[in-house]
Amino acid sequence: MASTGLAGRRVLLGVTGGIAAYKAAELVRRLGDAGAQVRVAMTENAARFVTPLTFQALSGNPVRLSLWDEHAEAAMGHIELARWAEDILIAPASADFLARLAHGLADDLLTTLCLASAAPVHVAPAMNQQMWANAATQANLALLRSRGVGVFGPAAGSQACGEVGSGRLLEPNELVEALANTHRPQTLAGRRVLISAGPTYEDIDPVRFLGNRSSGRMGFAIAAAAVEAGADVTLVAGPVHLPTPAGAQRIDVRSAREMHAAVMRAAESADVYVAAAAVGDFRPQEIAAHKIKKRGDGGMTLELTQNPDILADLAALPRRPLLVGFAAETEHVEAHARAKLERKGLDLVAANQVGGGLGFEADDNCLTLIDHDGTTHLPTASKRELARQLVDIVAQRLERRETGAARR
Numbered sequence: 001m002a003s004t005g006l007a008g009r010r011v012l013l014g015v016t017g018g019i020a021a022y023k024a025a026e027l028v029r030r031l032g033d034a035g036a037q038v039r040v041a042m043t044e045n046a047a048r049f050v051t052p053l054t055f056q057a058l059s060g061n062p063v064r065l066s067l068w069d070e071h072a073e074a075a076m077g078h079i080e081l082a083r084w085a086e087d088i089l090i091a092p093a094s095a096d097f098l099a100r101l102a103h104g105l106a107d108d109l110l111t112t113l114c115l116a117s118a119a120p121v122h123v124a125p126a127m128n129q130q131m132w133a134n135a136a137t138q139a140n141l142a143l144l145r146s147r148g149v150g151v152f153g154p155a156a157g158s159q160a161c162g163e164v165g166s167g168r169l170l171e172p173n174e175l176v177e178a179l180a181n182t183h184r185p186q187t188l189a190g191r192r193v194l195i196s197a198g199p200t201y202e203d204i205d206p207v208r209f210l211g212n213r214s215s216g217r218m219g220f221a222i223a224a225a226a227v228e229a230g231a232d233v234t235l236v237a238g239p240v241h242l243p244t245p246a247g248a249q250r251i252d253v254r255s256a257r258e259m260h261a262a263v264m265r266a267a268e269s270a271d272v273y274v275a276a277a278a279v280g281d282f283r284p285q286e287i288a289a290h291k292i293k294k295r296g297d298g299g300m301t302l303e304l305t306q307n308p309d310i311l312a313d314l315a316a317l318p319r320r321p322l323l324v325g326f327a328a329e330t331e332h333v334e335a336h337a338r339a340k341l342e343r344k345g346l347d348l349v350a351a352n353q354v355g356g357g358l359g360f361e362a363d364d365n366c367l368t369l370i371d372h373d374g375t376t377h378l379p380t381a382s383k384r385e386l387a388r389q390l391v392d393i394v395a396q397r398l399e400r401r402e403t404g405a406a407r408r
Ligand code: PMT
Pocket: 196, 197, 198, 213, 214, 215, 216, 217, 218, 219, 256, 275, 276, 277, 278, 279, 280, 281, 307, 308, 309, 310, 311, 312, 324, 325, 326, 327, 328, 329, 340, 352, 354, 359, 360, 361, 362
């Protein structure tokens, strides 16, 4: 596994009571594979789901359950364990544990360790979808986030209780990746990064619109990667069904004109704008006030008018952020993308082939980065991974731009 950020790191894994506790056993293995030293502390309820012996065998270290265990305290006392930890990861984190952590309780070993440690605390919630959606849980999460606690997940899908929704524990490899990413170099620290993502919808009448297949995944992945790299991130999102990446400030819009207005406003203070959104080039000349009815058997003609070009308008500003455009092409990808770089006055363009299961809606993508110096291929990978590579390149370009400006 490539999570070198965890090599040699001392990770205290906290396991709380929930059916997802069985996944924590695999997590211990995966953390070990990534080079971390792992010690496990469980709540009494977690031990009802998985035995401490399982974690002891997998981690190679004694497992702690109670504040009041004299033998354990004689070996490595809880304060010593709190000092030992360089990272604390609670997975799964139950609704009850999150509530106790949010309110600073120290009524068992795990909450006490969290309170007594200077290590960063990360929680991976796992619970029934209704408990997750409950306002009390969400308020506790908001409080924890505001205090710098990292929140990994949860994922959505079918649950052990038979319900479907958000509240599934992330998979062990995703948790290891998320923890490793907290140690990524802060290449964008102090930078303001503006990102657009998703489609735009151009209303035809109260029930119909012109849209496109963009899911927002590429842009949201870039927002998450930019947060990881330490940036202050604003994400302007078209109509998509994706959770906001933790730490990003999200502005929801619907039409191209709304996106144009939101981006132009936020761009005033941005260092870089990454345009991953698939913006509708045209909109209906008029939006019908009522649902358009079929008339006889004939067809109908929709009069379209052009939308403003967000990137081109930003490029025309006297003080403009670094402009990174995307080019979604079905053929002659590089040639068309290079033409966009010139026509829109961009600093960098990320070209992707779309159609046939690529680009739009997919989890994976591949990008060709084109600027005035040349071309860089980023081979097929998950959008999350590509986003990290793109963010690193953007950070270099920002630095190069400033060094160039300083020399002039
Ligand atoms: O959202 P996903 O499902 O993850 O899919 C990702 C993606 C394929 C949508 C993404 O990778 C991508 O390629 N986004 C740009 C899609 C697009 O609209 O390309 P374009 O070639 O039509 O536009 C070129 C650039 O101009 C884009 O950066 C676009 O945001 C920008 N633009 C376009 C029109 C307009 N009126 N204003 C703009 O700023």
